[in-house]
Structures are given as C-alpha cells and as structure tokens.
Amino acid sequence: MAVEPWRRLSREYVLKTPYVNLRSESFRLPDGKIKDPYYVVERPDAVFVFPVTPAGEVVLVRQYRPAIDLIELGLPAGLLDPGEDAEKAARRELLEETGYGGGEWQFLIKLSSSPGLKDNWAHMYLARGVERISEPVPDEHERLEVVTVPAGEMPERVLAGEIVSASGVAATLLALRKLGL
Numbered sequence: 001m002a003v004e005p006w007r008r009l010s011r012e013y014v015l016k017t018p019y020v021n022l023r024s025e026s027f028r029l030p031d032g033k034i035k036d037p038y039y040v041v042e043r044p045d046a047v048f049v050f051p052v053t054p055a056g057e058v059v060l061v062r063q064y065r066p067a068i069d070l071i072e073l074g075l076p077a078g079l080l081d082p083g084e085d086a087e088k089a090a091r092r093e094l095l096e097e098t099g100y101g102g103g104e105w106q107f108l109i110k111l112s113s114s115p116g117l118k119d120n121w122a123h124m125y126l127a128r129g130v131e132r133i134s135e136p137v138p139d140e141h142e143r144l145e146v147v148t149v150p151a152g153e154m155p156e157r158v159l160a161g162e163i164v165s166a167s168g169v170a171a172t173l174l175a176l177r178k179l180g181l
Contacts (some may be wrong), residue, residue, distance in 0.1 A: 004030040014039075043120040044079040047090035048167050050108075050175035051076060051100055051127040057148035059100050059130060060163075064143065073147065073162040075171055086110075086123035094127065098146045099136040103129035108174045113167045124171040126178055151181055 006027040015022040021042035027035045051059040065072045078093035080086060087105060095101045108124040138144050149157060154172050157163050163172065 006030070006035065009034070009036075019043075039117070041118045043118055044082075045086065045121045045123060046077060046079050046113075046167065047086055047093055048075045048077045048122055048124045048165075048171040049090050049094045049127055050125070050171050051094055051098070051103070051130040052151055052175075052179070053100075053131065053148065054129050056151050058151050058154055059094075059098050060147045060149060061097050062145040062147050068164070070164065072164055073157060074165050075163075075168045077165075077168065080123075087125065090123065090125045090127075094130070095134065096137050096139070097142070097144055099132050099134045100130040101133045102131050103127045106178065108171060108178070111167065111170055122167040122170075124167070124174060126175040128179075151176065151179060154181075 006029055009026040009028055011023055011025045013021060013023050023040050023042060024037040025040060027038055029035060053059065059076065060073055061076055062071060062073050064070070076094045076097045078089065078097070080089040087107065091101065091105070104127070106126045106128070108126055111122050111124065112118070112120070113122055136144065136146060154163075154176060158169050158172060163169055
C-alpha cells in the first residue's frame with residue numbers, strides 16, 4: 001500500500017509559551033478515518049556541535065537535565081533565535097557554553113529527533129581545530145562544566161550511557177565517520 005499524506009482538518013493551540021507550544025490537530029487519513037486529536041510539540045530548531053581541538057580532544061559540556069533527572073555529558077548545543085542562521089547559532093552556542101571558537105566548520109546533516117511528536121530540526125556541525133578564546137558565558141539558568149575527551153574515546157562514552165541525547169549521539173557518529181575514527 002502506498003503511503004499518502006494526511007489531510008489536516010483543524011488546528012488548535014493547547015499551550016503557547018516562549019519555549020514550547022503544544023497544538024492539537026485533527027486529520028483525515030487517506031482511508032477516510034479521522035485521527036483526532038493528534039498532538040504536536042512546536043520548538044525552535046536546534047544546533048549540535050562536535051568541536052575538536054588541534055590536539056584531537058572533543059569539547060563537551062556536563063549539565064543537569066531536569067526532564068530526565070540526569071547529569072548528562074553532551075555536545076554543545078542550543079536553540080536558534082528567530083531568523084538566525086543555523087551555523088551562526090552553532091558558533092554562538094559553542095562560544096557561550098565553552099569559550100571555544102574558530103576552526104574549520106562543516107555541516108553534517110539536518111535531522112528530526114522525534115518526527116512523530118515535534119516539528120523542529122537539529123542542525124549538526126563538525127568544527128575542527130577549535131581553540132579556547134574566551135571564558136564561557138552560559139545562559140542565565142545553565143550550570144555547565146566544560147570537559148575534553150579524546151575523540152577516539154567518544155564511542156565508549158556513548159556505549160557507557162554517558163551521552164544520552166539522541167541528536168548528540170547522531171552528531172557524534174557522523175562526525176567520527178568524517179574524521180575517519
């Protein structure tokens with residue numbers, strides 16, 4: 001059976017905030033059945049950076065993640081501001097969270113972390129040759145520890161469950177492949 005798009009019948013916002021919106025939609029499926037409600041979480045697009053120093057160290061951040069009650073080791077990441085270019089946002093997030101910048105940047109891929117629930121995209125970058133150029137200036141409620149790990153140890157960190165973000169794991173695997181590791 002061929003897959004066809006659903007026809008949207010209605011859209012209503014259940015919640016609107018500066019950080020997340022929740023909408024309820026009604027759809028007619030190709031076979032005529034109605035799916036109501038279908039919930040969609042609206043979020044700004046995100047960026048993830050796999051930053052590697054000239055010495056081959058990956059710059060990571062450790063932070064508490066209240067939604068999963070876990071201290072996570074992860075790639076520098078963040079949300080795009082309205083109208084902001086993804087690479088510009090990635091460079092900004094890396095500098096704000098870690099104090100690292102510069103280097104050669106390469107776009108890896110744009111992925112959806114949860115296409116059945118969320119409408120945003122994750123833009124992933126590899127940044128080679130980054131160096132510490134300033135002190136980190138995290139957002140008001142971010143409490144971050146900057147950590148460096150040899151690039152070759154990253155698969156072990158993923159398999160050990162230290163890096164749990166699906167988007168972070170995807171960016172890590174893609175970057176390691178580009179690096180030939």
